[in-house]
Each structure stands twice: as C-alpha cells, then as structure tokens.
Amino acid sequence: MPSSHAVADSPFKIGHTPLTRYEVILNGQRHELLVKEERCNEFGSVKDRVAWYVLSKTMEKIGPVTSVVDASSGNYGNALACICQRMGIAATIVSSASISAYNATQIKASGARLVIAEPKPGESSNAARMRVAGEISRAESPVFLDQYSNPLNPAAHQYWTAPEVFADGPFDAVFVTSSSGGTSRGFSDYLQARQDKTPLFLVEPESSCAFMDSPSASTEKLKIPAYGSQRRSSFAGMKPDPNMIRMDEASALAAFTLLHEHKLSQVGLSGVGVMLGAMDWLSKQDKPSRAVCICADGDERYLDEMESRYIPSVAPAAYEAAKARLAPVIGGMRRMMCAKAYAQ
Structure with a gap:
C-alpha cells in the first residue's frame, strides 16, 4: 500500500x-x-471508514481543523459527527428531510449541528445538500470535506x-x-x-x-x-x-x-x-x-x-x-x- x-x-x-x-x-x-x-x-x-479516512487525510494535508461541514443522507453524517465529537471538532451535517430518525437523533446527540436542506424547484435532494454545505462553508469557513466529490x-x-x-x-x-x-x-x-x-x-x-x-x-x-x-x-x-x-x-x-x-x-x-x-x-x-x-x-x-x-x-x-x-x-x-x- x-x-x-x-x-x-x-x-x-x-x-x-x-x-x-x-x-x-x-x-x-x-x-x-x-x-x-x-x-x-x-x-x-461502512461510512465510519470514509469519515475517518477523509478527515484524517485532510488533516494530514492542511493540519489541525477546528470545524468541518459536509453533506450526507445519514450514515456518513452520523459517523463524522461522532468522530468529531471525540476529537473536539465542531461539525455541521447537511442532510435531507428523508434522513432516518435514528441517524438524525445520533447526529444531534453527538453535539453536531444538523441542517435540513430544502431543494429548490427542479433540484434533487442530493444537490440541495451539496449546495447548502457549500454555502455554509463559504459563509462560516469550516472545512468542507465534500465526500460526494472527494x-x-x-x-x-x-x-x-x-x-x-x-x-x-x-x-x-x-x-x-x-x-x-x-x-x-x-x-x-x-x-x-x-x-x-x-x-x-x-x-x-x-x-x-x-x-x-x-x-x-x-x-x-x-x-x-x-x-x-x-x-x-x-x-x-x-x-x-x-x-x-x-x-x-x-x-x-x-x-x-x-x-x-x-x-x-x-x-x-x-x-x-x-x-x-x-x-x-x-x-x-x-x-x-x-x-x-x-x-x-x-x-x-x-x-x-x-x-x-x-x-x-x-x-x-x-x-x-x-x-x-x-x-x-x-x-x-x-x-x-x-x-x-x-x-x-
């Protein structure tokens, strides 16, 4: 390897x-x-692997981070929120109204902020999540991990x-x-x-x-x-x-x-x-x-x-x-x- x-x-x-x-x-x-x-x-x-790999490799490249944002339908957001809680990193997870009750509850319990993205006319829920995560990154300057394209x-x-x-x-x-x-x-x-x-x-x-x-x-x-x-x-x-x-x-x-x-x-x-x-x-x-x-x-x-x-x-x-x-x-x-x- x-x-x-x-x-x-x-x-x-x-x-x-x-x-x-x-x-x-x-x-x-x-x-x-x-x-x-x-x-x-x-x-x-399985998203535990992705959340840790993306976050750890990002920190290897840019150094310590204090806050992150990313889009997720649920499992990745849950994993990232839990990992960030343990590492003292503020996390914002952008999901959709279809997120499972289990994942929504776990994300909030970890102390992360959960944002539900509302699609614009003709916009898919996935595209809405990615758009809102990008907007939050530009407005608040957390590191946008961008799992969907990374x-x-x-x-x-x-x-x-x-x-x-x-x-x-x-x-x-x-x-x-x-x-x-x-x-x-x-x-x-x-x-x-x-x-x-x-x-x-x-x-x-x-x-x-x-x-x-x-x-x-x-x-x-x-x-x-x-x-x-x-x-x-x-x-x-x-x-x-x-x-x-x-x-x-x-x-x-x-x-x-x-x-x-x-x-x-x-x-x-x-x-x-x-x-x-x-x-x-x-x-x-x-x-x-x-x-x-x-x-x-x-x-x-x-x-x-x-x-x-x-x-x-x-x-x-x-x-x-x-x-x-x-x-x-x-x-x-x-x-x-x-x-x-x-x-x-």
Missing part, C-alpha cells in the same frame, strides 16, 4: 469487521454467501475496505450498492489495480442512476436510504461499465422481515438488497459458488420506522408477493461460523 494512501492510525474501532458465512441452496446447488458486516464498526456503518471517499475503500475483504478470498463475485458511489468505485479501482478478474456487481433499485441510467427511465422516488441514488455519482465512469443487478425495494423489505423472523441477520435494508442481488446471481450458477456482499449498516437504523415508514412505502401486494416468493429461500439459509472475528 503506498504510504500516501496508508490508513492513518485510528483511535476508534473501525475496520476488521466480521465476515459472516451463510449456506444457501438455490436450484439444487449449495452456495456460500458471505456478508461483510460493516454495522460492527464503532459508529455503526477522491478520498473511494480511496478509503480501495486501500482499506477492499484489501480487508479480499484477504478472505478468493470469491466468485463481489456485490455492493451505491449511494455516494465511493464503495463501488473503490472496489472497482482495487480490482483493476491488481488486475483481479473477480466480477463486481452493483445492486440497485430500478430508479437508481448512480452509475448507469435506469433501464426504464423511471423517476420513482427511492424508498430505502443509501440503496441507490437518483444523482449520477461523481465517481461514475468506471470502464468497462459495471455489472448491474436491479433488485426492487419491496423484495428488500420483505427479505429484511423474513431474515428477522428467522433470526438470521442484523444487517440493514440496503445490505439486504445486496444479499438478494447476490442470491439472484448465485441462482443462475451451475456449480457451487462463493459470493461476498458488502453490507453497509445494521438493522437498528430501520427497525423503529419499518411499520410506519418503510413497508407502507411500497405496494402491499408487491410486498406480500415478495415475502411469499422469498420465504422458502430464506427459510432454507443456514448461518455458519464467522470467517473472521471482529478485532476489538
């Missing part, structure tokens, strides 16, 4: 998250599904998350979703730099266009935080185009419910979508295969709003049909020993 990209020593428990193994039987083949449980980072998500975002995954995952390889395929796009681009850059032919799959709902246009040109509003994006990622442009699996949100919600009923998993909603994408791919393989999923966060961020917000956001018939279709598959899953224990 080049020293310029080396992960700065972190005073927090970030990284070395568990890789949990499942046995799943699909179309008569017995496969291994591995789940990278980023919920086990100290502040609860190359340190994908670098955190290229030089930290991906090497940690592939230390437990090889795999037949790796699966991620996109929000800022940093995870997807970081894994792509890691594989290309190593000339590793492991296929990388992005799993997103139909109306996401973070890296590729929606096949149906759907503009339906996304329902699950950080599961796809309706803004083209600043980190798009991967060559060749990424492999894409479209997995609907009703299926992700139904699978989340079933995984809880069977006490199989504590990953969050976007991670469940990624797991479904991997299972869809595995179902088409003609020999036993090993697929790894990067699951961004944990169920605690969604449980309190499942019945009031998330499940009612999809058509009841679609949710029930997905639950009936997925019940035998998830009911047949078997959790194995963790491939790697979390380093306390």
Whole structure:
C-alpha cells in the first residue's frame, strides 16, 4: 500500500469487521454467501471508514481543523459527527428531510449541528445538500470535506475496505450498492489495480442512476436510504461499465422481515438488497459458488420506522408477493461460523 494512501492510525474501532458465512441452496446447488458486516464498526456503518479516512487525510494535508461541514443522507453524517465529537471538532451535517430518525437523533446527540436542506424547484435532494454545505462553508469557513466529490471517499475503500475483504478470498463475485458511489468505485479501482478478474456487481433499485441510467427511465422516488441514488455519482465512469443487478425495494423489505423472523441477520435494508442481488446471481450458477456482499449498516437504523415508514412505502401486494416468493429461500439459509472475528 503506498504510504500516501496508508490508513492513518485510528483511535476508534473501525475496520476488521466480521465476515459472516451463510449456506444457501438455490436450484439444487449449495452456495456460500458471505456478508461483510460493516454495522460492527464503532459508529455503526461502512461510512465510519470514509469519515475517518477523509478527515484524517485532510488533516494530514492542511493540519489541525477546528470545524468541518459536509453533506450526507445519514450514515456518513452520523459517523463524522461522532468522530468529531471525540476529537473536539465542531461539525455541521447537511442532510435531507428523508434522513432516518435514528441517524438524525445520533447526529444531534453527538453535539453536531444538523441542517435540513430544502431543494429548490427542479433540484434533487442530493444537490440541495451539496449546495447548502457549500454555502455554509463559504459563509462560516469550516472545512468542507465534500465526500460526494472527494477522491478520498473511494480511496478509503480501495486501500482499506477492499484489501480487508479480499484477504478472505478468493470469491466468485463481489456485490455492493451505491449511494455516494465511493464503495463501488473503490472496489472497482482495487480490482483493476491488481488486475483481479473477480466480477463486481452493483445492486440497485430500478430508479437508481448512480452509475448507469435506469433501464426504464423511471423517476420513482427511492424508498430505502443509501440503496441507490437518483444523482449520477461523481465517481461514475468506471470502464468497462459495471455489472448491474436491479433488485426492487419491496423484495428488500420483505427479505429484511423474513431474515428477522428467522433470526438470521442484523444487517440493514440496503445490505439486504445486496444479499438478494447476490442470491439472484448465485441462482443462475451451475456449480457451487462463493459470493461476498458488502453490507453497509445494521438493522437498528430501520427497525423503529419499518411499520410506519418503510413497508407502507411500497405496494402491499408487491410486498406480500415478495415475502411469499422469498420465504422458502430464506427459510432454507443456514448461518455458519464467522470467517473472521471482529478485532476489538
């Protein structure tokens, strides 16, 4: 690892998250599904890595900082706010009205200022967050970390998350979703730099266009935080185009419910979508295969709003049909020993 990209020593428990193994039987083949449980980072998500990497590398470059501002749909803002609280740095997080109650509460509890950006006519919520964060930076002079455009975002995954995952390889395929796009681009850059032919799959709902246009040109509003994006990622442009699996949100919600009923998993909603994408791919393989999923966060961020917000956001018939279709598959899953224990 080049020293310029080396992960700065972190005073927090970030990284070395568990890789949990499942046995799943699909179309008569017995496969291994591995789940990278980023919920086990100290502040609860894969964005802990990005927040620490971006902040620490920025301070390496410009020296100590006293205040920062950045835009976030939720998890990154939560992680950055918690890290800044521990380091005595004032933080302003600009988010949208769609931020989860969990993340909003955590950000405020850390002492950070939470600003909700209101989109202008024709402006996406993501663009509004970025605009307001920039305005605050110009008016108040905090350091604008700019995670949505900062190359340190994908670098955190290229030089930290991906090497940690592939230390437990090889795999037949790796699966991620996109929000800022940093995870997807970081894994792509890691594989290309190593000339590793492991296929990388992005799993997103139909109306996401973070890296590729929606096949149906759907503009339906996304329902699950950080599961796809309706803004083209600043980190798009991967060559060749990424492999894409479209997995609907009703299926992700139904699978989340079933995984809880069977006490199989504590990953969050976007991670469940990624797991479904991997299972869809595995179902088409003609020999036993090993697929790894990067699951961004944990169920605690969604449980309190499942019945009031998330499940009612999809058509009841679609949710029930997905639950009936997925019940035998998830009911047949078997959790194995963790491939790697979390380093306390």
